[in-house]
Amino acid sequence: MSAQIILATAADGLAKLDNYVKAGGYQALRKVLTEKMSADAIIAEVKASGLRGRGGAGFPTGLKWSFMPKNYDGVKYLVCNSDEGEPGTCKDRDILRYNPHVLIEGMAIAAYTMSVKAGYNYIHGEIFEAYEVMEAACEEARKAGYLGKNILGFDFEFDLHNHMGYGAYVCGEETALLESIEGKKGQPRFKPPFPASFGLYGKPTTINNTETFASIPYIICEGGQKFAELGVPNSGGIKLFSISGHVNNPGNFELPMGTPFKKLLELAGGVRNGHKLKAVIPGGSSMPVLPAEIMMDVNLDYDSLQKAGSYLGSGAVIVMDETTCMVKALERLSYFYFEESCGQCTPCREGTGWLYRIIHRIEHGEGKPEDLDLLLSLCDNIAGRTVCALGDAAAWPVQGMLKHFRKEFEYHIEHKRCLV
Amino acid sequence: MLSQQIITLIDKELKKYPADQRQSAVMAALRFVQDEKGWIAPDDMSDIAEYLGMPQMAVFEVATFYHMYNLKPMGQYTLTVCTNLSCQLCGSGDTLEHLHKRLGIGLGEVTANGKYGIREGECMGACVDAPMFSINNKQLCGRLTNEKIDQILAELDKQ
Ligand SMILES: Cc1cc2nc3c(=O)[nH]c(=O)nc-3n(C[C@H](O)[C@H](O)[C@H](O)COP(=O)(O)O)c2cc1C
Ligand code: SF4
Numbered sequence: 001m002s003a004q005i006i007l008a009t010a011a012d013g014l015a016k017l018d019n020y021v022k023a024g025g026y027q028a029l030r031k032v033l034t035e036k037m038s039a040d041a042i043i044a045e046v047k048a049s050g051l052r053g054r055g056g057a058g059f060p061t062g063l064k065w066s067f068m069p070k071n072y073d074g075v076k077y078l079v080c081n082s083d084e085g086e087p088g089t090c091k092d093r094d095i096l097r098y099n100p101h102v103l104i105e106g107m108a109i110a111a112y113t114m115s116v117k118a119g120y121n122y123i124h125g126e127i128f129e130a131y132e133v134m135e136a137a138c139e140e141a142r143k144a145g146y147l148g149k150n151i152l153g154f155d156f157e158f159d160l161h162n163h164m165g166y167g168a169y170v171c172g173e174e175t176a177l178l179e180s181i182e183g184k185k186g187q188p189r190f191k192p193p194f195p196a197s198f199g200l201y202g203k204p205t206t207i208n209n210t211e212t213f214a215s216i217p218y219i220i221c222e223g224g225q226k227f228a229e230l231g232v233p234n235s236g237g238i239k240l241f242s243i244s245g246h247v248n249n250p251g252n253f254e255l256p257m258g259t260p261f262k263k264l265l266e267l268a269g270g271v272r273n274g275h276k277l278k279a280v281i282p283g284g285s286s287m288p289v290l291p292a293e294i295m296m297d298v299n300l301d302y303d304s305l306q307k308a309g310s311y312l313g314s315g316a317v318i319v320m321d322e323t324t325c326m327v328k329a330l331e332r333l334s335y336f337y338f339e340e341s342c343g344q345c346t347p348c349r350e351g352t353g354w355l356y357r358i359i360h361r362i363e364h365g366e367g368k369p370e371d372l373d374l375l376l377s378l379c380d381n382i383a384g385r386t387v388c389a390l391g392d393a394a395a396w397p398v399q400g401m402l403k404h405f406r407k408e409f410e411y412h413i414e415h416k417r418c419l420v
Numbered sequence: 421m422l423s424q425q426i427i428t429l430i431d432k433e434l435k436k437y438p439a440d441q442r443q444s445a446v447m448a449a450l451r452f453v454q455d456e457k458g459w460i461a462p463d464d465m466s467d468i469a470e471y472l473g474m475p476q477m478a479v480f481e482v483a484t485f486y487h488m489y490n491l492k493p494m495g496q497y498t499l500t501v502c503t504n505l506s507c508q509l510c511g512s513g514d515t516l517e518h519l520h521k522r523l524g525i526g527l528g529e530v531t532a533n534g535k536y537g538i539r540e541g542e543c544m545g546a547c548v549d550a551p552m553f554s555i556n557n558k559q560l561c562g563r564l565t566n567e568k569i570d571q572i573l574a575e576l577d578k579q
Pocket of ligand 2: 345386391
């Protein structure tokens with residue numbers, strides 16, 4: 001396995017500033033400041049690293065940073081998306097609680113690059129312990145001169161504050177998240193304008209995922225090229241994978257992009273109790289499910305998963321063994337999107353309710369043969385027709401399940417019980 | 421009336437935001453009220469609205485939009501059980517059943533003595549520790565088994 005560059009455990013003690021510095025922490029920030037690296041040079045390095053947004057959409061990070069207005073006098077903001085709520089995903093939590101300074105350092109470098117003085121880290125409400133660690137880490141960094149005015153004695157100012165969410169999946173969507181920091185309900189904004197021109201409090205804003213920022217110090221210290229080479233073409237670097245569900249040893253693993261799924265499953269101790277693998281959701285609950293035969297041959301990177309009919313998403317791998325009823329699994333996921341729809345677009349608000357009710361009735365032995373086509377036509381009427389991607393996120397799992405496990409749904413409708 | 425303790429906490433939170441963006445502290449303010457009283461009543465929302473200088477309706481919208489706010493009393497200890505997919509696969513159904521057996525209550529209910537309440541939660545972002553519940557939105561208890569649940573309840577019973 002490659003060197004661990006982001007993932008830590010409680011035993012590493014990196015949440016304490018001293019330990020982080022002793023382990024080589026804040027060298028990247030120091031380098032950027034001492035060498036007076038230009039914004040263009042940093043962005044070029046990030047582009048060379050092939051780093052793509054780790055929040056799920058995989059947008060190239062260097063390119064995103066280049067969208068921020070330059071030579072702009074007004075206030076700009078930097079925002080970190082730690083609202084990790086996509087079922088299956090729990091990697092950012094480990095960065096926050098075990099390695100908070102790598103995030104602070106990455107954000108400080110990003111702030112320097114884009115001439116931003118203020119940042120917010122929006123943390124999922126359910127992980128209060130991680131919020132407390134982050135609050136303490138920011139305070140320690142401030143006292144030691146890594147945040148605040150004249151950072152490390154240079155003419156550079158950046159301060160970072162943590163904002164806690166309180167239970168709304170949709171706030172992981174970047175513009176809903178901004179609304180939420182503004183003290184409103186988290187309803188996504190129509191884009192354009194994009195946050196780089198109209199973001200937090202209407203000011204230019206860049207938003208990245210926790211893991212994205214946390215990858216930056218390594219890229220600056222070791223060079224973009226070296227990071228890129230850890231991975232495979234078009235999927236640069238290493239990535240955190242959360243593997244949960246029916247495995248013997250669920251956990252987070254930091255692996256090179258392009259690692260075979262087989263290897264990850266092995267690291268997670270294999271399928272629980274020696275059962276047979278049935279299916280895997282490879283990138284967080286919104287991504288289409290793939291059957292075992294396909295998964296066992298797939299590598300974990302953007303292109304391989306797309307070719308296999310799904311997406312890398314957030315890198316959250318949910319494993320289901322032969323005892324899993326796919327109707328029941330999908331019923332729970334559909335309930336989630338129905339619950340979490342913010343309600344402002346009709347296709348999503350009404351469509352997610354329909355999806356859930358139909359799958360619920362199939363699960364409860366009241367499905368009709370025509371329901372499956374009805375589900376697919378509902379999906380077509382939701383995906384791509386909404387303000388934010390939650391609509392697509394609700395449709396994809398349904399489409400994936402019906403593509404690969406339609407027989408199981410038909411069996412449920414005909415026999416009013418599970419195939420498994 | 422907001423207690424002095426809550427006001428102090430809100431004031432600390434307000435320092436994070438630009439001076440003309442007091443509304444940004446509304447989520448924290450609601451959380452502080454819930455931490456102190458266990459739930460948030462309409463009167464609390466009016467008090468927060470007044471303190472932050474925002475419309476009462478805007479506070480109400482926030483309190484009702486985010487799931488973790490208790491808009492009715494949910495017991496001294498609110499146990500929020502995640503039932504989403506990774507937890508479901510790892511037995512959150514058994515967790516709920518065991519809690520039901522032990523406490524005699526189901527989702528959305530509070531024990532007669534007001535000590536415990538159970539809520540259904542959405543993904544907590546800690547799926548590798550499934551199945552799990554949180555206690556008063558502060559502490560996550562994962563990798564639950566019936567024995568572990570019994571231990572946690574025994575600890576809470578003592579308090
Ligand atoms: C419904 C929904 C939920 C999302 N949840 C998250 C999340 O929890 N964390 C995250 O980083 N991005 C999430 N995103 C993606 C963000 O909108 C955004 O693309 C991301 O934070 C950008 O950062 P990145 O480029 O570093 O990935 C979500 C998007 C949608 C539509
Ligand atoms: S797609 Fe759904 S969650 Fe997104 S803005 Fe529309 S209604 Fe809200």
